[in-house]
Amino acid sequence: MRRSGGSGRGPRKNSISRRENRAGYIFLLPWLLGFLGLTIGPMLVSLYLSFTDYDLFTPPEWVGLDNFARMFTEDPVWIKSVQITLLYVLIGTPIKLAAALAVAMLLNYRNKGSGFFRSAFYAPSLIGASVSVAIVWRAMFGTDGPVDSSLSVFGINLGGWVGNVDFIIPMMILLAVWQFGAPMIIFLAGLKEVPQELYEAAEMDGAGPVRKFRSVTLPMLSAVIFFNLLLEMIAAFQVFASAYIISNGTGGPAGMTNFYTLYLYKRGFADLQMGYASAMAWALVVVVAVITLILFKTSKSWVHYAGDNK
Structure with a gap:
């Protein structure tokens, strides 16, 4: 009986934990989008531009190092x-x-x-x-x-x-x-x-x-x-x-x-x-x-x- 009750509580706790995790990710989503769009994204773009000749008005031209x-x-x-x-x-x-x-x-x-x-x-x-x-x-x-x-x-x-x-x-x-x-x-x-x-x-x-x-x-x-x-x-x-x-x-x-x-x-x-x-x-x-x-x-x-x- 104890084993049956314990196994019943396990899936329920896992389900609650998954719901809490999903709620946490939803609340983190605005920050993650901002981090990717305003920090990581511009950093990657600037890394690419560092190997180019770019004047803001014409397309960048690859110049390597x-x-x-x-x-x-x-x-x-x-x-x-x-x-x-x-x-x-x-x-x-x-x-x-x-x-x-x-x-x-x-x-x-x-x-x-x-x-x-x-x-x-x-x-x-x-x-x-x-x-x-x-x-x-x-x-x-x-x-x-x-x-x-x-x-x-x-x-x-x-x-x-x-x-x-x-x-x-x-x-x-x-x-x-x-x-x-x-x-x-x-x-x-x-x-x-x-x-x-x-x-x-x-x-x-x-x-x-x-x-x-x-x-x-x-x-x-x-x-x-x-x-x-x-x-x-x-x-x-x-x-x-x-x-x-x-x-x-x-x-x-x-x-x-x-x-x-x-x-x-x-x-x-x-x-x-x-x-x-x-x-x-x-x-x-x-x-x-x-x-x-x-x-x-x-x-x-x-x-x-x-x-x-x-």
């Missing part, structure tokens, strides 16, 4: 845009993460008014990539702007940062660092999960603040640091809006704000070389994918997860 060969051998502006972008990523990302971690640690030890300060520090991340902020930033660091006027009080006359070849990249990095709110919130959440017993044990061993930071905080936050590093690095490679607004779309002065995505945009939509721009886009995808893979491979030696016995 000519676009990729042209990037490495015939386009010094592309090489310079790569150098500028790498400089921005390699300097701006660590400084941004260091600022985010420092502020997160300060907020972690402050209870009074912490909600207000979290919101205040997070706000720039919400509006930092907007056109209006880029316009304000350009006005602040332009000739006779507030920053230039303040420095002139101390006898430092730079003539503005926007048109200065030596200071335009530091200005762009400052704009990126100013938007440290998002990684700060993630760091703060990670700090809340660090057991206080570890700090107490370190104090009993005579560890000072620096030793506790190196031996307790950093290892316990290694997974969070890896997550933030990955996200911020990818975002830095894609910087566009601020560079476009600050340079008025020219990439100046002297091409120092000609970041990779800005140069890609100019090639595709200003020069109508969409095939070449598609090749540039896929080159960026490959580079970011390789760097991401390297980060994942090397993370095994310095990223520690809860419950890891290694």
